[in-house]
Amino acid sequence: MSKNIFHILAVDDDDRIRDLVKQYLEENNFIVTTAQNAKDAKEKLEIIKFDIIILDIMMPGESGLMLTKEVKKNMNVPIILLTAKGETRNRVEGLEFGADDYLAKPFEPKELLLRIKNILNKVQKPILPEEIHIGSSVINLKKLNIKRKNETKKINPQEKKILEKMLKYPGKVFSRNDIGKIINIAKERTIDVVITRLRQKIEYDPKNPKYLQTIRGEGYVLWIE
Amino acid sequence: MSKNIFHILAVDDDDRIRDLVKQYLEENNFIVTTAQNAKDAKEKLEIIKFDIIILDIMMPGESGLMLTKEVKKNMNVPIILLTAKGETRNRVEGLEFGADDYLAKPFEPKELLLRIKNILNKVQKPILPEEIHIGSSVINLKKLNIKRKNETKKINPQEKKILEKMLKYPGKVFSRNDIGKIINIAKERTIDVVITRLRQKIEYDPKNPKYLQTIRGEGYVLWIE
DNA sequence: AATTTTTTTATGGAACCCATACCTTTTGAT
DNA sequence: ATCAAAAGGTATGGGTTCCATAAAAAAATT
Numbered sequence: 001m002s003k004n005i006f007h008i009l010a011v012d013d014d015d016r017i018r019d020l021v022k023q024y025l026e027e028n029n030f031i032v033t034t035a036q037n038a039k040d041a042k043e044k045l046e047i048i049k050f051d052i053i054i055l056d057i058m059m060p061g062e063s064g065l066m067l068t069k070e071v072k073k074n075m076n077v078p079i080i081l082l083t084a085k086g087e088t089r090n091r092v093e094g095l096e097f098g099a100d101d102y103l104a105k106p107f108e109p110k111e112l113l114l115r116i117k118n119i120l121n122k123v124q125k126p127i128l129p130e131e132i133h134i135g136s137s138v139i140n141l142k143k144l145n146i147k148r149k150n151e152t153k154k155i156n157p158q159e160k161k162i163l164e165k166m167l168k169y170p171g172k173v174f175s176r177n178d179i180g181k182i183i184n185i186a187k188e189r190t191i192d193v194v195i196t197r198l199r200q201k202i203e204y205d206p207k208n209p210k211y212l213q214t215i216r217g218e219g220y221v222l223w224i225e
Numbered sequence: 226m227s228k229n230i231f232h233i234l235a236v237d238d239d240d241r242i243r244d245l246v247k248q249y250l251e252e253n254n255f256i257v258t259t260a261q262n263a264k265d266a267k268e269k270l271e272i273i274k275f276d277i278i279i280l281d282i283m284m285p286g287e288s289g290l291m292l293t294k295e296v297k298k299n300m301n302v303p304i305i306l307l308t309a310k311g312e313t314r315n316r317v318e319g320l321e322f323g324a325d326d327y328l329a330k331p332f333e334p335k336e337l338l339l340r341i342k343n344i345l346n347k348v349q350k351p352i353l354p355e356e357i358h359i360g361s362s363v364i365n366l367k368k369l370n371i372k373r374k375n376e377t378k379k380i381n382p383q384e385k386k387i388l389e390k391m392l393k394y395p396g397k398v399f400s401r402n403d404i405g406k407i408i409n410i411a412k413e414r415t416i417d418v419v420i421t422r423l424r425q426k427i428e429y430d431p432k433n434p435k436y437l438q439t440i441r442g443e444g445y446v447l448w449i450e
Numbered sequence: 451a452a453t454t455t456t457t458t459t460a461t462g463g464a465a466c467c468c469a470t471a472c473c474t475t476t477t478g479a480t
Numbered sequence: 481a482t483c484a485a486a487a488g489g490t491a492t493g494g495g496t497t498c499c500a501t502a503a504a505a506a507a508a509t510t
Contacts, residue, residue, distance in 0.1 A: 114331070142396065143448070144440065156466060157442060183467095189488090190468055196490055207489090216476070216487065381455060408456095414499090415457055421501060432500090441465070441498065456507065464499075474489070480482085 006120060007031045007048065011041045011067070012056040012082065017105075021054060024109040025116075038063035045075070052116055055099075056082040068099050078119045082107070128167055134211050134224055137202050139163060146201045153201045158183045158194060166212075166222040175219035195220055231345060232256045232273065236266045236292070237281040237307065242330075246279060249334040250341075263288035270300070277341055280324075281307040293324050294406075303344045307332070353392055359436050359449055362427050364388060371426045378426045383408045383419060391437075391447040400444035420445055 008030050010021045022032045033048065035041035037059060045053075053071065057064040064081070071077055081102040101115045132139045138147045141163060144155040155163065161182050166174060174182075176191045185191055195214075199206040211223050233255050235246045247257045258273065260266035262284060270278075278296065282289040289306070296302055306327040326340050357364045363372045366388060369380040380388065386407050391399060401416045410416060420439075424431040436448050 111331075143438075154465090158467075185468075187469065189470075189490095192487095192489060193468085193491095196488095199489095214488070379454095383456075410457080412457075414459080417500065418457075421499095424500095439499070452510080454507100454509070456505105458505075459503090461502090462500090464497105466497075467495085469493090469495105471492090472490090474487100476487070477485085479484090 005029070005031060006051040007033065008116070009033050009035060009041060009044060009048075009050040009053045009077075011035045011038070011053065011059075011064075013037055013059045014056065017056070017082070020109065021112065025113070028113055030116075038067040041067060042070070045071070045077075050077050052119060053077050053079045054082065054112070054116075055079055057102075058083070072099075080112070080115055080119070128164065132167060132224065134202055135204055137204075139167075139202070141167075148204070155201070159198055159201070162194070162198065163222075166220075167224065170222055170224040173215050173219050173221050178219065230254070230256060231276040231341075232258065233341070234258050234260060234266060234269060234273075234275040234278045236260045236263070236278065236284075236289075238262055238284045239281065242281070242307075245334065246337065250338070253338055255341075263292040266292060267295070270296070270302075275302050277344060278302050278304045279307065279337070279341075280304055282327075283308070297324075305337070305340055305344065353389065357392060357449070359427055360429055362429075364392075364427070366392075373429070380426070384423055384426070387419070387423065391445075392449065395447055395449040398440050398444050398446050403444065 008025055010018055010025075010032055011034070012018045012021070013036055018034045018036070022034055025032045033044055033050070035044055041053070041055075055064055055067060057068075068079055068081070071079060079099040081099045083102050083104050100119050103112055103115060128141060130140060130142055132141070136148055139155075140146070141155070141160060144160060146153045146155060162179060165182050166172075176188050179191050179194075180186055183191075183194065185194070195212065196206075199209050199212050202212055203209050211225075213221050213223065215221055233250055235243055235250075235257055236259070237243045237246070238261055243259045243261070247259055250257045258269055258275070260269055266278070266280075280289055280292060282293075293304055293306070296304060304324040304326075306324045308327050308329050325344050328337055328340060353366060355365060355367055357366070361373055364380070365371070366380070366385060369385060371378045371380060387404060390407050391397075401413045404416050404419075405411055408419070410419075420437065421431075424434050424437050427437055428434045438446050438448065440446055
């Protein structure tokens with residue numbers, strides 16, 4: 001795994017909690033940035049790429065909820081909500097908006113750390129939806145198939161691995177080297193072949209690929225759109 | 226609801242957790258009996274009828290797993306497993322043996338309570354309906370038969386066990402190893418054969434299975450829908 | 451003992467993986 | 481604009497692993 005320093009944004013209007021979180025997490029080798037309110041948080045979100053946001057939902061105004069909503073819509077950074085003490089899972093607003101976990105106040109820092117780690121583990125494998133639509137194809141990585149019209153084609157293990165990776169980063173160019181690492185192949189021509197076959201399964205017109213495209217001299221990209 | 230006092234058996238070798246669970250659940254009007262190990266638990270199970278067992282899977286020896294297996298075979302009391310912290314649903318061994326839920330350590334007592342209530346609600350209505358429709362087949366696990374058109378085929382004991390488990394987790398991939406544990410078989414080829422015969426009974430076109438599918442290199446899945 | 455169920459084994463075949471050869475397209479130098 | 485070189489596409493084939501299943505033996509039930 002390439003990255004192992006994580007940057008966390010802690011948003012809370014209560015100084016004590018902000019400081020507590022900051023200190024504890026820094027002791028545990030995270031980089032922590034704090035924000036006092038939603039506005040402050042948004043500004044920082046525009047500048048820095050965070051790995052996790054810890055957000056007190058009970059800040060003045062409905063700003064906590066709104067922020068959750070916005071973040072999930074625009075950038076999809078994992079969010080842990082800090083909630084009032086009575087709240088149970090079913091009650092926590094904000095989970096609807098896509099928050100990843102919650103923690104009722106008062107909490108033990110250790111508990112927070114645990115949830116952070118939990119999420120970071122999941123983040124490795126961002127959760128892909130069961131069905132991914134690409135053009136007129138529907139990719140189902142669990143059922144290992146791709147449907148187009150009435151045809152259903154199977155996805156083999158190699159293809160699965162590649163799709164998983166590329167679907168996680170649509171628009172990112174994968175060099176042959178990158179792909180080689182994913183499926184453990186060295187020869188360039190071989191990788192071409194694998195891509196070709198994938199195209200047969202995804203594209204409407206494999207000769208003029210619309211989604212799984214070649215970037216000459218660089219590699220391949222997958223566009224979902 | 227006829228019964229409204231429930232008796233819970235908490236099995237854990239860790240005193241602190243045992244006491245925590247006992248105290249918390251008693252505060253919430255359950256009767257709680259504790260056991261330190263599988264042997265202890267089994268003795269108590271012979272004397273008392275419990276409504277739920279809470280079982281630490283990580284006790285010395287594989288005793289936790291074995292206990293799950295035995296309980297499910299002989300008396301089918303709902304079981305909640307306490308698992309190591311990393312475990313995700315797909316990873317938790319023991320669910321194959323029929324455990325009803327699991328909770329990763331460390332857990333909040335409140336969360337445990339929630340799951341207990343959850344299970345007690347379900348217990349009323351048997352988890353699997355009497356008749357399960359799969360494609361044009363109707364599986365009746367009580368009458369031990371499968372009907373298609375005018376044909377009625379018998380389900381044998383092995384097949385029943387497999388169906389019960391797989392029907393509980395449709396879409397979950399069961400490795401041959403998993404299935405082996407369910408019906409107590411080691412040889413892979415043997416399991417193939419069992420699956421093949423199950424297909425004959427479930428599928429419209431057993432050679433092109435639609436519901437009981439092979440995942441090459443991984444195992445088998447059952448899709449209901 | 452008869453029947454059903456379970457297990458083993460052997461065999462064929464499917465799916466997969468990798469590489470290569472040959473072809474087409476793109477690029478850039480002239 | 482032409483042409484050679486570079487880059488990419490793909491049909492094909494062989495090796496390999498993995499799986500399905502028939503057939504029959506063994507075990508368990510009735």
